[in-house]
Structures are given as structure tokens and as C-alpha cells.
Amino acid sequence: MVNPINVSEKSALERAVKNPPLLPLLVQKVSGRGLQWFDAFENAGLLKPEKNPQPIQTEEGYFRVPSWIIAEYLVSSSELLKEEQYGDYAARYIQLIRDTTQYAIQHEFGNYRTWWQFSKILCNVPPKLIDIEDIELVEYWLSDKFESGILLEELAIWILKLSEDTSEHAKQLVTALLDKIYICSYKPKKFGSKGSIEAEFTYRSYSFRQFIEKTSFKVGQIVGLNAVTILQQCLEEILKRQNDDMYSTIWRPAVEEHSQNISREDANGLVLTAFRDALMGFCLTSSEAAEIYIKQLLAGDYQVTKRVAIFVLGECFDAWEEQTNSILLNPDFFTCHYQHELWHFLAKNFNKFTPEQKQNVFNIIEVINITEEDSDKCDEGATAFRQMIWLTAIKDHDVQALSLYKRAFAITNQEPVHPDFSSYMSSGWVEHKSEMSALEMISIPTNELVNVLNSYETPIRRFDGPDLEGLAKEFRAYVKANPAKVIDEIEFLKNLKLIFIYELIEAYSELWRKKEEQQLDWDKVWQNLICFCSDLVSRNEFWSQENSKEQSAFVANRHWVIGSIGSFVELGCQSDDHAFNISLIEPVKDLMWKILCKQEGNEFKEDSDAVSVAINSPRGKCIQALINLALYMCRQAQKTGESHEVAWWCFEPIFDQELLKAEKGEYEFATLATNYLGNFLYLSNNWVMTNLPNLFYPKNRRGWLCAMQGYSYVNKLQTAVYAYLKKQGLLIKALDEEILSDRTKERFIQLIAVSYLLGIESLEQDNCLIKIVIDRQRPDELRHLIGFIWSQRERDGNNDELAQKVFALWPLLLALVDTDNLEGKKLASQLCHWAVFVTRLESEPLAWLTKIASFAEVEYNAYDLLINLARLSKSYPLEAAKVWLAMLELPSYDYPEESIREILRNVESQESGKFLANNIVDKYLENGYQRPMDWLRDIRKK
Known part of the structure; x- marks a missing residue:
């Protein structure tokens, strides 16, 4: 018998009905008090299906899904439903659950928050009261377009509780649930052949994986065959629709969890995991029925389900009859399709095999035969290698297996690295092999070695055999191991093919970069290498069309060699404490000039990332080397007390020539000159200022695009250059240029902001660029301007001066806030970041923050605003509370917890603060968040 609520409780309920904001407080108070409130809420009309709130579309185009406050009581009180009385x-x-869901179905809406609460209630209801048809309601919950993964955790709990019930009805409920949960949809593949489709679940993959890990083994163990069959059918349907059964060893190399698996979060991978675990649970509790089922799987049409069956057979070997385990001892299974699972089946259980089973394995391995590609003749090496794959699984368990393994190894002289995988993915580059080792190269005279290397041709063998790339890498190792010998005999190497010359230069680059081989006579190394490279690029055949052709992926051509020379030179003069002798500056300059006269530039399209193209192109690498060489020479002149103008004059004619290359369609220098503009100002301020019109190429569109992209990487504001770009209108022109990337434009916004913050420009100037940017009212520009200035909060030494600069901009931006459109609200939200500059929450800053606070959550900036309000509330508690209340005009989340607690503490400490604190927690309650009320109670208790 449940007693009705008393008179005072009825009065409280009546007040809450008349004044809905009070309802959350009432629900919080009565939660857990008993079932009498169910009658009271029902009589008050609060449990009607139409009371379940529908999603609300905001003016910004988003949807907000309100909580049904009454559902919190329903969940807490449902604990009593476990009692039979x-x-x-x-x-x-x-x-109530049926009626509410049916109403939502009829009116075509959902509320995942309500469905989540309902799923909690189902965990407390005796299974016998739930009809199989009620699972249809769960299917509708799971189809909610806004969220469904949140249900999976509660449904997992419910399934586990149902599994504890031994009744057949409870098992049927679990089966019906699985049937609804494992429903996936299909859509065209984003990447793939025309007509190909892929399966997907509506749940977040992490949530679904957690569900699978919690439930699969248990449902297989308790529910048994029905549950396993549902998962098998789901998996096979996905395999059929996606047509990926035959490729399973690629998307799922191992049935068990393994680092090689690349599709753990894909639909096929998730269902495979669920099927595997459920089958394991089924087999461990119902071995006789499971054995029949396993045999059916092995005779089925799908390789994936066969692989799962083999895996389970291997894990539960002792549970099966000899006849069942012997099914796998069939040549049809000794293939790459089943290699991983069968290999481990053998490795784990071979020592338990009967003599007949062992001999059967040997017989199967013995008849393996791999034929040559162009004939039916047996490829002895490939056959032995394939046999070794299976023999590695059993050689440690049997003397005969070990003997057969040794015999195969004598043929191949090579062991399988990952014998349990038909294909194995490893990070890094392809491992190329060489028929000749670096050690063998040492024993060959250098002049003969050149002939050996140049005459090498890759044999037609398996894909993993030795090749030209492997030989080249081995030659690099030979050079690094014998740098002194090689540099002494480098004259013999001038006729080497380019692939080996590239490795030669790279070998010395690596030694120099790591500062190894300090005992080397580096002066000789540099002298001989520069002469070697100079002779190389002086030969007409080096510049032939043949040498510039694209080779295979890892074979160097002329462009590789040029790039390697440029990078090596740059390494040699970047740092004065690790540089080549200054006597080499002139020959190195001549070498670079020879190359730049002949090496063509890379293609620059209008939408190219010019800097990336320039710094990685062969020509660009040589230009960078030349710039660093000029800097090196000028630094050396300065150290001796001389003017570096004389040093600069040696390079000026070359750079003058490079300035003209943009007119000829070569844009490396156009990009790199502005990219290195700070360095050029050091080399010759006069040259830069004289050539600014040529450097920024306003008449050559592509050259100008390259120059502006290069300049966008300059980190330091150069006042004179900035003044030129401003006067010519090039910065604003760049902001209007559609081809330029957002990153490039953002850098120019930053440049404009820095000029303002440093006082180079002021708002009083008619042509102040930051004011022009604000007046343009471009949302992306304003958003980045606000964010960048916010990022300077801890970098500026004079924070007061920075704050004053910010406060001068604030009203200009605030004037653009149009709260009738989404962009205006986003701008207001972004401005909330600037609360960090406020130290006195009074007068104008208080008015500014109050105006924009209600839009903080539009761009998810309420979190940051609350952190700053917590700081300000120490000195301005009531003012902070007023801004906070303004923020809560739109729904906001109840975090960060520490900031909310701190503001509440500071507000509560004021005589008139209790009313404000109550208003604040009421706002949170209206939106379904009761934690702030709990925190306020804690504060008041203390």
C-alpha cells in the first residue's frame, strides 16, 4: 500500500505546476522518496506523453534537446519496482514508457535524454512484465538522429541483468535486443569503385566497442545459439553487401585483438569481434551444441566465419572430439586465407595431436608446391619458403618438424619474419635488399666497384628479393663506413650512375649532420666533394633529358642529385661553429651559380603551396644554399671588423639575375626571397628597399602570389617593409585573394594586429589597417583577429598597455554585433575571450561583458568566460554574478566545476548575494542541471 502525498506536499506540487521553473527543485527534493509521487505527478498531468519535450531549433540553426525533468524522479523511484509488492x-x-514512445513515433520526434532515462528504468523492471514487442520501442530509441550511443551503456547493463535470469523469456528479450542493436545501414563508399557500399552503425564506435566487450561473451554463454546466430547473420550480411569477405586478411589480419588489425572501428570489424566473443562463450558452456555449429561454420561459404571457427577451435582444443579438430587438417585450409588462425592452431596444440594427426600435417606440408610464374616448373626456393611458414609453428614441438624446417632453410637461407601473417604491415619505408653487402664492397678496388654497381640489373624474382634500391642503400653504408678511403679515391667515382652519386652525397651529409667521424680531414672532404660536384654539373651529359626522367619510387635522377648538393652545401654553412673552410666560399658560389643557370624550376600553379614547392624543389634547395652561403660570408667579414658590403657585392649580381626569373616562369626565388626577407635585410638593407617592387611582383600575378606566400612565414615585423606593403595596398589585396590559403591570410591579419599592438599604427590614422579590417566586417577575419590578440595575453611585457589597446578595439567590434543573425552572435561569443584582459569589472568592461555574455555558448566559449569570471569574482562578486546571469539567458553546461564553485562562494559571501546565487542555480535547474544547486548547498553547509 502506497500512502498519498500530504497537504504540504500537494501545495508544493501545485506551486510547481503553476510556476514551472520550480519543478526541477521539487523533483530533486522528492527523488528517492517513494512511489506516492508517481500518483501525484500523474494526477497533475505531468506524466502525459506530450510532456516529453521535443528538440528545439535555435535561431542559430542548432538543435537543443531538453531534459524531461520528471524522468529523473522516475529513474530514482524505479529502484522500488524490483520488489514484487x-x-x-x-x-x-x-x-508510461510505451505511451510516451508511441506518442513520439506518431509525432515523428525523439528525445535521446528521455530514452536514456527509460533504459535505466527497464533495468529495474521484472523481465516477466516486459513484452517481446516492447523491444520495438528500443529500436526507435536507437534510431534517434541526435544521439544513440548514450543508450548502449544502459542497454549493456540491462542485457547483463537479463542474463542472470534463467527464464526462457529473459533469453528471448536478450535475443530480441541484439536483433535491434545490431542493425546497420548502408551507404555508398566515399572512396571506392562505383556502386561499392559500406556498412555503418549510428552509434559512436567507442561506445559500441564498449558495449560489445561487456556483453558479447556473456550472451553467447547464457543465451547461446540464438545470440550467436544473430551475430553471424549480421556479419555475413555486411560481408555480402560490402563484398569484402575475400579481402578479410587485409582489413582484419587477426581474428583476435592485434596491432595489425586496421578496421577495429569499422562495422565489419566490430561485428566480427562480437561474433568471436559470443562464440567463445557459447563453446565454453555448450560444447556439444557448439561442436555441431563449428562444423557448420567450417563448411560454410564465408572465409571470415571459417577463420573465427578456426580461432575458437584453437582456443578450446581440449573440448572437441578428435574428428572435429581433424577437419582443419585439410590442404584447403593451409592457404593464405586462413594462415594466421591455422598457424596459431598448430603452434598451440600440435604437441597434443595424435600420431595420425601429426603425420597428416607433415603430408600436407610436403605436397606444397609453388611453380615459377612463366612455367609449371617448381620454384624450389619459393616452395621451401612456403613450407617453412607452417614448419615454424611446430618445429619447437617435434623432432621431425625441426628436421624438415632445417632442410627447407638450407634451400632458402632465409627465415620468415612474420610466418603467422600472409601479409604484415610495418611502419617506415619498404625494406630493400642488396645482393652485395657493404663489407663485400670494401674488398673490391674502387675502379672495379664502379663497373659492378653500374652494370647491376634487378633480377626478376619475388617482390621481396634484392633490387637496385637495396644495392644503392648498401653503397651509402659502404661510404659511411669508409669515408676517408672513398674521398681519397673519389676521382674514380665520377662515372657512377646518378643513383649511386646521390647516395654518396647523402652519406657525407649524414656524417656531417651528426658531427661523426671527427677524425676525418673535413677540409679535404669538402674540397674534394665540391670539385667532384663541380665537374659533375659541368658535363653536358649530366643535363641530358634522360637523366631528368622520373625513375622508380626510390631511384635517384638528376633532380635528386641537384637537391642533395644544395642541401649539403646549406648544411655546410648554416652554423659558424660547424662550417666548411671559408676558402671554399668562392668555389661553392661558382658551383651554385652553374647549377642555377641550368636547373629548371618546378611547376607552380596558382593554387600551389608555393613555399612547400620552393623549399623542396632542386632549384629551391640550391637558392637556399646560396642565401646561407652569402650570410656565412658576411658573418665572417663582420667578425674581422670589415664591412660585409664587399661580401654582399659578390652575391648581388646572382640575386639580381634571380629576381628576373619570375618573368620566365621560375618562381623559387620569388617565394624564397620574401621568405628570407629578414636575412636579406641583414645582407643589404639598401638592396631590399630598392627592390621591393621587384620582390613583390605586383605586375606578375603568379609571382606576386608566391611572394606573398613566402612573406607570410616571416615572424618578425619589418617596419619599412610593412609600410611599403600598406602603401601599395598589398596586404588588403592579399586578404581579398581567393587563391591564397586561410593560413596565409591569417598571418597577414596577425601582422596587422602586431603593428597596432606595437604602436606602429593607431586608430586615429585614416588608413589604419586594423580599423580597415574591422570595417570590412568579414567574419573569418574578425574571428581570427580576436583570437590572435587573445593569444598575446601572456606574451606582452606590459599587460596594462596591452589591455588599453584591446579596450580601444572592443567598442568598435561590439558595434558590429548584430544579435539578429548568427554571425553577429558568433562574433559576440568570440569577444568573450577578451574577458581575460579585464582586471576591474566595472564601468565599460562590465557593460561590454554583460552585452555579449548571453552568446558565450554559441561558439562554446562559456567555459573560458566562467574561468575569468571566477578570477574577477574575488574582487567583484556581485558584478561577476550579473554577467553570469546574462550568460545563462541561453542554456549552458555545468562546468568548469571549480570556477562555478568559486563564483558561488564569492557571491554567497555578500549580504545581497544569496538571491543572485539562488537565481543562478535556478537557471541551471531549468535546463536540467542540478549539480550547481548541490554545490551551493555544500557551500552553505560550510
């Missing part, structure tokens, strides 16, 4: 109430709760 409240069976009639349990039936009424179930009917």
Missing part, C-alpha cells in the same frame, strides 16, 4: 506500479511504468 510493487508489481502494479511496474506495469504502470512500462505503460
Whole structure:
């Protein structure tokens, strides 16, 4: 018998009905008090299906899904439904769930928050009161377009509780649930052949994986065959629709969890995991029925389900009859399709095999035969290698297996690295092999070695055999191991093919970069290498069309060699404490000039990332080397007390020539000159200022695009250059240029902001660029301007001066806030970041923050605003509370917890603060968040 609520409780309920904002407080108070409130809420009309709130579309185009406050009480009180005496109430709760869901179905809306609460209630209702048809309601919950993964955690709990019930009805409920949960949809593949499709679940993959890990083994163990069959059918349907059964060793190399698996979060991978675990649970508790089922799987049409069956057979070997395990001892399974699972089946259990089973394995391995590609003749090496794959699984368990393994190894002289995988993915580059080792190269005279290397041709063998690339890498190792010998005999190497010359230069680059081989006579190394490279590029055949052709992926051509020379030179003069002798500056300059006269530039399209193209092109690498060489020479002149103008004059004619290359369609220098503009100002301020019109190429569109991209990487504001770009209108022109990337434009916004913050420009100037940017009212530009200035909060030494600069901009931006459109609200939200500059929450800053606070959550900036309000509330508690209340005009989340607690503490400490604190927590309650009220209670208790 449940007693009705008393008079005072009825009065409280009536007040809450008349004043809905009070309802959350009432629900919080009565939660857990008993079932009498169910009658009271029902009589008050609060449990009607139409009371379940529908998603609300905001003016910004988003949807907000409100909480049904009453559902919190329903969940807490449903704990009592476990008791048999409240069976009639349990039936009424179930009917409420049915009616509410049916109403939502009829009116075509959902509320995942309500469905989540309902799923909690189902965990407390006796299974016998739930009809199989009720699972249709769960299917509708799971189809919610805004969220469904949140249900999976509660449904997992419910399934586990149902599994504890031994009744057949409970098992049927679990089966029906699985049937609804494992429903996936299909869509065209984003990448793939025309007509190909892929499966997907609506749940977040992480949530679904957690569900699978919690439930699969248990449902297989308790529910048994019905549960396993549902998962098998789901998996096979996905395999059929995606047509990926034959490729399973690629998307799922291992049935068990393994680092090689690349599709753990894909639909096929998730269902495979669920099927595997459920089958394991089934086999461990119902071995006789499972054995029949396993045999059916092995005779089925799908390789994936066969692989799962083999895996389970291997894990539960002792549970099966000899006849069942012997099914796998069939040549049809000794293939790459089943290699991983069968290999481990053998490795784990071979020592338990009967003599007949062992001999059967040997017989199968013995008849393996791999033929040559162009004939039916047996490829002895490939056959032995394939046999070794299976023999590695059993050689440690049997003397005969070890003997057969040794015999195969004598043929191949090579062991399988990952014998349990038909294909194995490893990070890094392809491992190329060489028929000749670096050690063998040492024994060959250098002049003969050149002939050996140049005459090498890659044999037609397996894909993993030795090749030209492997030989080249081995030659690099030979050079690094014998740098002194090689540099002494480098004259013999001038006729080497370019692939080996590239490795030669790279070998010395690596030694120099790591500062190894300090005992080397580096002066000789540099002298001989520069002469070698100079002779190389002086030969007409080096510049032939043949040498510039694209080779295979890892074979160097002329462009590789040029790039390697440029990078090596740059390494040699970047740092004065690790540089080549200054006597080499002139020959190195001549070498670079020879190259730049002949090496063509890379293609620059209008939409190219010019800097990336320039710094990685062969020509660009040589230009960078030349710039660093000029800097090196000028630094050396300065160290001796001389003017570096004389040094600069040696390079000026070359750079003058490079300035003209943009007119000829070569844009490396156009990009790199502005990219290195700070360095050029050091080399010759006069040259830069004289050539600014040529450097920024306003008449050559592509050259100008390259120059502006290069300049966007300059980190330091150069006042004179900035003044020129401003006067010519090039910065604003760049902001209007559609081809330029957002990153490039953002850098120019930053440049404009820095000029303002440093006082180079002021708002009083008619042509102040930051004011022009604000007046343009471009949302992306303003958003980045606000964010960049915010990022300077801890970098500026004079924070007061920085704050004053910010406060001068604030009203200009605030004037653009149009709260009638989404962009205006986003701008207001972005401005909330600037609360960090406020130290006195009074006068104008208080008015500014109050105006924009209500839009903080539009761009998810309420979190940051609350952190700053917590800081300000120490000195301005009531003012902070007023801004906070303004923020809560739109729904906001109840975090960060520490900031909310701190503001509440500071507000509560004021005589008139209790009213404000109550208003604040009421706002949170209206939106379904009761934690702030709990925190306020804690504060008041203390």
C-alpha cells in the first residue's frame, strides 16, 4: 500500500505546476522518496506523453534537446519496482514508457535524454512484465538522429541483468535486443569503385566497442545459439553487401585483438569481434551444441566465419572430439586465407595431436608446391619458403618438424619474419635488399666497384628479393663506413650512375649532420666533394633529358642529385661553429651559380603551396644554399671588423639575375626571397628597399602570389617593409585573394594586429589597417583577429598597455554585433575571450561583458568566460554574478566545476548575494542541471 502525498506536499506540487521553473527543485527534493509521487505527478498531468519535450531549433540553426525533468524522479523511484509488492506500479511504468514512445513515433520526434532515462528504468523492471514487442520501442530509441550511443551503456547493463535470469523469456528479450542493436545501414563508399557500399552503425564506435566487450561473451554463454546466430547473420550480411569477405586478411589480419588489425572501428570489424566473443562463450558452456555449429561454420561459404571457427577451435582444443579438430587438417585450409588462425592452431596444440594427426600435417606440408610464374616448373626456393611458414609453428614441438624446417632453410637461407601473417604491415619505408653487402664492397678496388654497381640489373624474382634500391642503400653504408678511403679515391667515382652519386652525397651529409667521424680531414672532404660536384654539373651529359626522367619510387635522377648538393652545401654553412673552410666560399658560389643557370624550376600553379614547392624543389634547395652561403660570408667579414658590403657585392649580381626569373616562369626565388626577407635585410638593407617592387611582383600575378606566400612565414615585423606593403595596398589585396590559403591570410591579419599592438599604427590614422579590417566586417577575419590578440595575453611585457589597446578595439567590434543573425552572435561569443584582459569589472568592461555574455555558448566559449569570471569574482562578486546571469539567458553546461564553485562562494559571501546565487542555480535547474544547486548547498553547509 502506497500512502498519498500530504497537504504540504500537494501545495508544493501545485506551486510547481503553476510556476514551472520550480519543478526541477521539487523533483530533486522528492527523488528517492517513494512511489506516492508517481500518483501525484500523474494526477497533475505531468506524466502525459506530450510532456516529453521535443528538440528545439535555435535561431542559430542548432538543435537543443531538453531534459524531461520528471524522468529523473522516475529513474530514482524505479529502484522500488524490483520488489514484487510493487508489481502494479511496474506495469504502470512500462505503460508510461510505451505511451510516451508511441506518442513520439506518431509525432515523428525523439528525445535521446528521455530514452536514456527509460533504459535505466527497464533495468529495474521484472523481465516477466516486459513484452517481446516492447523491444520495438528500443529500436526507435536507437534510431534517434541526435544521439544513440548514450543508450548502449544502459542497454549493456540491462542485457547483463537479463542474463542472470534463467527464464526462457529473459533469453528471448536478450535475443530480441541484439536483433535491434545490431542493425546497420548502408551507404555508398566515399572512396571506392562505383556502386561499392559500406556498412555503418549510428552509434559512436567507442561506445559500441564498449558495449560489445561487456556483453558479447556473456550472451553467447547464457543465451547461446540464438545470440550467436544473430551475430553471424549480421556479419555475413555486411560481408555480402560490402563484398569484402575475400579481402578479410587485409582489413582484419587477426581474428583476435592485434596491432595489425586496421578496421577495429569499422562495422565489419566490430561485428566480427562480437561474433568471436559470443562464440567463445557459447563453446565454453555448450560444447556439444557448439561442436555441431563449428562444423557448420567450417563448411560454410564465408572465409571470415571459417577463420573465427578456426580461432575458437584453437582456443578450446581440449573440448572437441578428435574428428572435429581433424577437419582443419585439410590442404584447403593451409592457404593464405586462413594462415594466421591455422598457424596459431598448430603452434598451440600440435604437441597434443595424435600420431595420425601429426603425420597428416607433415603430408600436407610436403605436397606444397609453388611453380615459377612463366612455367609449371617448381620454384624450389619459393616452395621451401612456403613450407617453412607452417614448419615454424611446430618445429619447437617435434623432432621431425625441426628436421624438415632445417632442410627447407638450407634451400632458402632465409627465415620468415612474420610466418603467422600472409601479409604484415610495418611502419617506415619498404625494406630493400642488396645482393652485395657493404663489407663485400670494401674488398673490391674502387675502379672495379664502379663497373659492378653500374652494370647491376634487378633480377626478376619475388617482390621481396634484392633490387637496385637495396644495392644503392648498401653503397651509402659502404661510404659511411669508409669515408676517408672513398674521398681519397673519389676521382674514380665520377662515372657512377646518378643513383649511386646521390647516395654518396647523402652519406657525407649524414656524417656531417651528426658531427661523426671527427677524425676525418673535413677540409679535404669538402674540397674534394665540391670539385667532384663541380665537374659533375659541368658535363653536358649530366643535363641530358634522360637523366631528368622520373625513375622508380626510390631511384635517384638528376633532380635528386641537384637537391642533395644544395642541401649539403646549406648544411655546410648554416652554423659558424660547424662550417666548411671559408676558402671554399668562392668555389661553392661558382658551383651554385652553374647549377642555377641550368636547373629548371618546378611547376607552380596558382593554387600551389608555393613555399612547400620552393623549399623542396632542386632549384629551391640550391637558392637556399646560396642565401646561407652569402650570410656565412658576411658573418665572417663582420667578425674581422670589415664591412660585409664587399661580401654582399659578390652575391648581388646572382640575386639580381634571380629576381628576373619570375618573368620566365621560375618562381623559387620569388617565394624564397620574401621568405628570407629578414636575412636579406641583414645582407643589404639598401638592396631590399630598392627592390621591393621587384620582390613583390605586383605586375606578375603568379609571382606576386608566391611572394606573398613566402612573406607570410616571416615572424618578425619589418617596419619599412610593412609600410611599403600598406602603401601599395598589398596586404588588403592579399586578404581579398581567393587563391591564397586561410593560413596565409591569417598571418597577414596577425601582422596587422602586431603593428597596432606595437604602436606602429593607431586608430586615429585614416588608413589604419586594423580599423580597415574591422570595417570590412568579414567574419573569418574578425574571428581570427580576436583570437590572435587573445593569444598575446601572456606574451606582452606590459599587460596594462596591452589591455588599453584591446579596450580601444572592443567598442568598435561590439558595434558590429548584430544579435539578429548568427554571425553577429558568433562574433559576440568570440569577444568573450577578451574577458581575460579585464582586471576591474566595472564601468565599460562590465557593460561590454554583460552585452555579449548571453552568446558565450554559441561558439562554446562559456567555459573560458566562467574561468575569468571566477578570477574577477574575488574582487567583484556581485558584478561577476550579473554577467553570469546574462550568460545563462541561453542554456549552458555545468562546468568548469571549480570556477562555478568559486563564483558561488564569492557571491554567497555578500549580504545581497544569496538571491543572485539562488537565481543562478535556478537557471541551471531549468535546463536540467542540478549539480550547481548541490554545490551551493555544500557551500552553505560550510
